[in-house]
Amino acid sequence: MSKGYLKATIILDNSKYKDITAHSMPNLIYVSREKCRTSPHHFKAGALNALLRVSATMTNAPTILTLDCDTYSNDSQTSHRALCYLSDPKFRSNLGFVQFTQRFRGINKKDIYACEHKRLYKINPFGMNGLLGPNYLGTWCFFSRRVFFGGPAHLLLLEMPQLGPKNVLDKPIQSQEVLELAHHVAGCNYEKNTTWGLELWVRPIGRVMCRSPCTRLRSLSPYGSLVEDFFTGYQMHCEVWKSILCHPDRAAFYGDAPMNLVDVLNQNKRWSTGDLEVAFSKHSPITHGTRAMGPFMGLAYAHYAFWPIWSIPITTYAFLPQLALLNGFTIFPKVSYPRFLLYVYICIGAYGQDLLDFVLAGGTFHRWWNDQRMWMIRGLSSFLFGTIEFSLxxxxxASHGFNVTSKVLNEDQSKRYEQGSIEFGVSSPLFVPLAMAAIVNLVAFASGNVELIRGSNSLEELFMQMFIASFGILNCKPHYYKK
Known part of the structure; x- marks a missing residue:
C-alpha cells in the first residue's frame, strides 16, 4: 500500500504454467501503479516510465514493445521482423526503434470517421522513412532499451545502476530483493529529487527536451504532454537516433477505432493541444528541429506540430464567403476574369493530388471523400478548440484536460456504424461551430439563389461563393439529420 492506493506486482511462474503444447508460459508481469496527486497526466506517460524501471529490475531485456490496451497481435512473425532490424550490425549502432504501421479492424466500408488516418499512419511515415525514419505513433513499436538513456554516443549516469541498460541481472525474477526493488521504482515518489525525475529524459515522460552532442537542454515541464508519443519520436530523432517503418503485407497488429463522432473529435482535440505545446516551445521543429535533424526532417515534424493551425483557414472559408453572400457582397473575381482560373487551378490541383495520394495508399474514392469531410469537421471543432485551449x-x-477515447461498444452502436450512419454520441461544445457552419451555409446558399432569381447579382459574380456554400452543405449533410 502507498498513500492509500494499491501498488502490486503479479508474476506468472513459468515453471508451473504450461500451454496446450506443454511448453512453459512466459513470465507475465502486471504492475498496478499508485495514483500521483501531483501530476494529473501521470497515467500514460508516467505509467510507461514506471514500467520501464520495473522491467529493468526484473529482466532488463534489450528490446521493449509498446502497445495500446485495445491492440492484439495478428502475425506471429512480428517480433522476428523487428529483431532482424534491431540486431542487424548495419543498423544496430544508431537504430532507436522499429515502428509498424497502424491498422484497424472493424472500420466500415466507407470509413465515415476517417479513422484510418492514411496520411498520419502510412503516407507521411513512408516519406520520413527516407530520412531519419518515421515518428513514434504511440503503439505497435519495438524500442531498443538503450535509446531511453541518451544519444547513441552518450549514456547518462543513474543513482541506481540497476536501472541502466547495461546492467546484467543475476537473480531470479521472484526473488525477494528483485520484488522489493520493483515496488520501490514503480512509485511516483521515486522520481522526486532524482535524475530520473528531474534531468533524465526518458521519453515516455513526454518532456519537450532535446540534446545536442555536447549540451543537455532543460525540459519545459515533467509529464506536461498530451501527445507523449509525438514528443518521444521527436526527441529521439533530435538525438540522432534513427527509426525504421515496417509495413508487412499481413498486418502485424490490429486495433479498435472510435465509432462515434464525439470520441473522434475529443481524441483529435487532445492531439491538437499537445502538438501546439511543442510547436510554440523553444524546441519547435521549425527552429531547433531543423538544426538538430536537418531541414527536411524538421519540416516533417513541423507539419505535425502546426496541424491545428489549419483551423484558421478552414473556419474562414466556412463562414466568411457565406456571410458576404448573405449581405450581397462579392469577394471573388467573376468567372470571366483570368484571375478566376487561378482559383480553379488551386482547387483542382490540391484536391486532385490529395485524391491521388490517398488512392495510391490503398484507399477508395468513398473513403477519400469521408476523409476530406472529416478534415473539415476537425478543422471547425478539434483543431479550433485545441488551438483555443492551448492559447488560454x-x-x-485555463489548463488542458484529458479525455480518454472510449473503447466500449454496444451492439446497436456497432450495427449503426456498419450501416454507415454517423452517430454524434453525447452532447459536446465541439458540435456548436459545426451546427453554426451547417446553418450558415444552407441559409447563404438559399439567399444566393434568391439574389439570382431577383437579378440583383449574376451567377458570374456569385459563382465562387455559391460553389463554396454548396460544398459546405454537401460536407455538412450528416448534421441536417443528427442521430
Missing part, C-alpha cells in the same frame, strides 16, 4: 493555457487562464 499559455495565457494562464
Amino acid at each position: 493555457k499559455s495565457l494562464g487562464i
Whole structure:
C-alpha cells in the first residue's frame, strides 16, 4: 500500500504454467501503479516510465514493445521482423526503434470517421522513412532499451545502476530483493529529487527536451504532454537516433477505432493541444528541429506540430464567403476574369493530388471523400478548440484536460456504424461551430439563389461563393439529420 492506493506486482511462474503444447508460459508481469496527486497526466506517460524501471529490475531485456490496451497481435512473425532490424550490425549502432504501421479492424466500408488516418499512419511515415525514419505513433513499436538513456554516443549516469541498460541481472525474477526493488521504482515518489525525475529524459515522460552532442537542454515541464508519443519520436530523432517503418503485407497488429463522432473529435482535440505545446516551445521543429535533424526532417515534424493551425483557414472559408453572400457582397473575381482560373487551378490541383495520394495508399474514392469531410469537421471543432485551449493555457487562464477515447461498444452502436450512419454520441461544445457552419451555409446558399432569381447579382459574380456554400452543405449533410 502507498498513500492509500494499491501498488502490486503479479508474476506468472513459468515453471508451473504450461500451454496446450506443454511448453512453459512466459513470465507475465502486471504492475498496478499508485495514483500521483501531483501530476494529473501521470497515467500514460508516467505509467510507461514506471514500467520501464520495473522491467529493468526484473529482466532488463534489450528490446521493449509498446502497445495500446485495445491492440492484439495478428502475425506471429512480428517480433522476428523487428529483431532482424534491431540486431542487424548495419543498423544496430544508431537504430532507436522499429515502428509498424497502424491498422484497424472493424472500420466500415466507407470509413465515415476517417479513422484510418492514411496520411498520419502510412503516407507521411513512408516519406520520413527516407530520412531519419518515421515518428513514434504511440503503439505497435519495438524500442531498443538503450535509446531511453541518451544519444547513441552518450549514456547518462543513474543513482541506481540497476536501472541502466547495461546492467546484467543475476537473480531470479521472484526473488525477494528483485520484488522489493520493483515496488520501490514503480512509485511516483521515486522520481522526486532524482535524475530520473528531474534531468533524465526518458521519453515516455513526454518532456519537450532535446540534446545536442555536447549540451543537455532543460525540459519545459515533467509529464506536461498530451501527445507523449509525438514528443518521444521527436526527441529521439533530435538525438540522432534513427527509426525504421515496417509495413508487412499481413498486418502485424490490429486495433479498435472510435465509432462515434464525439470520441473522434475529443481524441483529435487532445492531439491538437499537445502538438501546439511543442510547436510554440523553444524546441519547435521549425527552429531547433531543423538544426538538430536537418531541414527536411524538421519540416516533417513541423507539419505535425502546426496541424491545428489549419483551423484558421478552414473556419474562414466556412463562414466568411457565406456571410458576404448573405449581405450581397462579392469577394471573388467573376468567372470571366483570368484571375478566376487561378482559383480553379488551386482547387483542382490540391484536391486532385490529395485524391491521388490517398488512392495510391490503398484507399477508395468513398473513403477519400469521408476523409476530406472529416478534415473539415476537425478543422471547425478539434483543431479550433485545441488551438483555443492551448492559447488560454499559455495565457494562464485555463489548463488542458484529458479525455480518454472510449473503447466500449454496444451492439446497436456497432450495427449503426456498419450501416454507415454517423452517430454524434453525447452532447459536446465541439458540435456548436459545426451546427453554426451547417446553418450558415444552407441559409447563404438559399439567399444566393434568391439574389439570382431577383437579378440583383449574376451567377458570374456569385459563382465562387455559391460553389463554396454548396460544398459546405454537401460536407455538412450528416448534421441536417443528427442521430
